[in-house]
Amino acid sequence: MGKIKACTQLRVKRLAVAGIVIVAGLVLRLTGYEAGLPYPLVKYGGSGLWGMMVFWLVAALLPDRSVRRVAVLAGVVAVAVELIRLYHTPWLDAFRLTLAGALLLGRIFSVYNILAYLAGIAAAALIDQRLLLREAAAD
Secondary structure, X not given: OHHHHHHHHHHHHHHHHHHHHHHHHHHHHHXXXXXXXXXXXXXXXXXXXXXXXHHHHHHHHOOOOOHHHHHXXXXXXXXXXXXXXXXXXXXXXXXXXXXXHHHHOOOOOOHHHHXXXXXXXXXXXXXXXXXXXXXXXXX
């Protein structure tokens, strides 16, 4: 019973962190340019935060997996989503033109986005390992 409670608490913490990252990403993407932030910070900072979000969502779904496994799976998901940008159909392109489509799938394929996703996933894995898991072990 203790292991189930620990997994549930860790899952809730990871979902909370994912929620915070989602809000930070939305704020950065929707207000960053108007706030005068440099283009690379807004563009790739948002992509890095998206990668962090993917990590914490995967980690919340699989709380009993190692951080390394979660990071690899999150990397596969992020790269797959980026590769989907190379596939075009009228309905998919129409969805990409919406705000939800742009935020979830993006519009244009970019290797730099993949690098930003992987950097965000690596940062999230490090934070998860150092803070969340250490805290869970102390409980």
